Amino acid sequence: MKQTITGIGVSDGIAIAKAYRLETPDLTVEKLTIEQPELEIARFEAAKAEAAVELEAIRAKAAENFGEDKAAIFSAHLLVLNDPELESSVKGSIEQGVNAEFALQQAADTFTAMFEAMDNEYMRERAADVRDVTKRLLAKLLGVHVSDPSTINEEVIIIADDLTPSATAQLNKQFVKGFVTDIGGRTSHSAILGRMLEIPAVVGTKTAMASIEQGTSLIVDGTDGTVLLEPTDEDTRAYETKKVTFEQDKELLKRFVSESTVTSDGHHVEVGANIASTEDLPLADKNGAEGVGLFRTEFLYMGKSDFPTEEEQYDAYKTVLTSMGERPTVVRTLDIGGDKELSYFSTPEEMNPFLGQRAIRLCFEHPEMFRTQLRALLRASVHGNLKIMFPMIATLEEFRRAKGMLLEEQEKLQAKGIEVSDTYEVGMMLEIPAAAVIADLFAKEVDFFSIGTNDLIQYTMAADRMNETVSYLYQPNHPSVLRLIHNVIQAAHKEGKWVGMCGEVAGDPLSIPVLLGMGLDEFSMSPSSILKARAQFADLSKSEWEGYIPEILQMETSEKIIEFVQAHS
């Protein structure tokens, strides 16, 4: 039956496809005392047989879709599933009188602990295999369904509670036509990914997982946040027309691809792309990026079983720098912690992860991890126009310490005769209110600032951006936020330094006029937003908006500021 769900449209476009539910099943295991071990063993055997059939099928499908190489992992899973040691350990516990689920969990924990303790990357990967196989078996025993996103081989719209970076790493992007998630906002991972892939995304629907079944026909409109379930033929025709119009508009913007960004009164601003991997480079080029304003290096560390080596990182940085040529490329050093975790690196559980040991704080705690990245960056610096950026800097001491480590690595490399560019720049991400307040002091020491609005807003308003109940406080145009940004730009320009912005706000049509008026030098955004922004700049006069700034800075609420922007643009 036809039904409509609405959420927040965070990536434009229309998708028409079937639903694919990405489930995170509850595999909590309880310890039970059992009377008849032979029945429990039979349950275990049955679960194993079912899992084996499933794995064989997945293996065959993976081999067909992605080749034998990718399928090898499932052969390894089958060996683990049929392992006699695992089996005898599980059966032994069952005979002692515990339930199959608990016996399996216990055996799996022993094996994963053993593999994880080994000083060998390959072995630690096997721990992940054991965990995957255990999950599959537990799901069978508990009678819950587990999704296998890596095997998707038809066009689908992903339905999930939320998309974690590690879940999206497994998605076969070729077949994913859209996202619908129950939680999240404009800056959640699924939103960013949707815009990156140029596919529609609707987040914060609250009820999608509860009301959309696997395989339901869907229409997703990422522009207004509508999700239609079981649409009528009439709906489908109407949305197909809308889809064509949307794609034509996108086509019209293409005339801006090879132009630079110039305002109606002839001022140039730089519009760059936020990228997460070398795979995003074609998208940045296709949309006419004048630089890379943010290369999120943490994605080099994700979806892997161990830290990327210096060589792997060097190759990635070199590829990006070479591809961008003279265009500026801002590379942010590792920003993990908070909501971004690595499977092979356990970060401590924290009460407030966003206020905890993340980004540069974590790098100081693990200097070798940080120095490896710095060496890779320094070696790559000769291949392009590199700007190194440290995230989450709160104090001058932190910036000095990070820069000091960078210079030490540079000296060591040069002592070995390795060439390092002498024109690369060192700057910081400005995302902590404390740093924004003393931007004048930082401006004497940094080469540039890049304002990270997602975090700057959440820290300024003390409102968790993932928490929907306080999402009303997440106000990009709030006077407090705008005054901080204004302060940063003024302080930087006084010292002759440039200021960029790499948060989502930089591509927001409602914020662009004000930021232009304040004198922001560089706007970095999802590649798919670049052309729309460039078209908007062409209609804006910088001097006119400069004139409005004193008045805007005196306004009391976001609402007033937004009304003013809408009335004047």
Added chain:
Amino acid sequence: MEKKTYTITSSEGLHARPCSMLVSAVTPFKSEVTITYKERTANLKSIMGVMGMGIESGAQVEITADGADESEAIAKVDDIMKKESIGE
């Protein structure tokens, strides 16, 4: 019972592919097949048991088969060791 000693020559030791190949090869046999390294013995039909020993390149290992088809099992191990350059 049949026994045979090998020096592991595969550069990656008894991990990954070489290990999977040996385990897959001996699993169909009825005999008990074990591998002994540094006085520890594991079931050669268990990938986790074998990998858990952390056998590196250059290690001396002893393979034992005990059962109705022990000679065939050892012959199969010997075949895989040589054909796949795992050990000699």
